Amino acid sequence: MIDWVVLVPIKRFADAKTRLHPRADRAAVAEAIARDTLDAVAGVSRVRMILVMTDDPALVEDLALPVAVTVRVQRVPGLNNAIADGLRYAQESWPDYGQAVLLGDLPALTSEDLEDTLAAAEELPLGVVPDASGSGTVMISGQPGVPLLPAFGVGSARRHRELGHRLLRAPEGLRRDVDTPEDLQTAIRLGVGRHTAATLGLTAAR
Numbered sequence: 001m002i003d004w005v006v007l008v009p010i011k012r013f014a015d016a017k018t019r020l021h022p023r024a025d026r027a028a029v030a031e032a033i034a035r036d037t038l039d040a041v042a043g044v045s046r047v048r049m050i051l052v053m054t055d056d057p058a059l060v061e062d063l064a065l066p067v068a069v070t071v072r073v074q075r076v077p078g079l080n081n082a083i084a085d086g087l088r089y090a091q092e093s094w095p096d097y098g099q100a101v102l103l104g105d106l107p108a109l110t111s112e113d114l115e116d117t118l119a120a121a122e123e124l125p126l127g128v129v130p131d132a133s134g135s136g137t138v139m140i141s142g143q144p145g146v147p148l149l150p151a152f153g154v155g156s157a158r159r160h161r162e163l164g165h166r167l168l169r170a171p172e173g174l175r176r177d178v179d180t181p182e183d184l185q186t187a188i189r190l191g192v193g194r195h196t197a198a199t200l201g202l203t204a205a206r
Contacts, residue, residue, distance in 0.1 A: 036193025043111030108173040108190035128165035130157035
């Protein structure tokens with residue numbers, strides 16, 4: 001079994017999820033979604049380290065997770081630049097670990113779904129999980145010593161495939177990132193984590 005470091009990029013909550021406008025609680029929802037994502041990652045037995053890349057050094061100071069967490073402030077703007085910087089740090093710090101990059105806006109993600117997907121990723125030098133639409137990317141993975149090739153953004157699933165990442169099939173909870181109110185409603189139907197449920201005033205969380 002491969003030990004994994006999972007890199008999760010998290011944007012400053014005040015600037016995140018602008019497409020959820022006009023929700024007055026947009027920043028709170030963005031924070032809740034990120035915390036539910038991190039909770040799910042922390043529950044995966046294969047994950048030995050969570051590496052959070054953020055543009056706000058005060059953002060996650062109070063993280064209390066049952067797994068080791070390293071928080072780094074990104075030194076250059078842009079999602080792919082932050083990811084590339086984090087991956088270099090991860091390779092230097094934990095060269096024997098597999099590396100995965102997971103978006104931080106997956107409120108319906110469960111530890112079981114990610115556990116199974118990382119188990120499948122052990123068989124591929126480079127893997128990619130497209131989002132629910134099939135065009136974007138929610139996760140890329142690489143076996144120990146295999147450099148990942150981050151190309152997130154519009155149409156990124158195809159770019160990652162062209163760069164050598166092979167398709168990883170995953171449950172919808174892992175593929176359902178949230179950008180719009182419609183995405184959020186779909187995630188709620190799938191079942192969101194406790195932070196998102198509490199923020200939205202839902203009566204029960206999974």
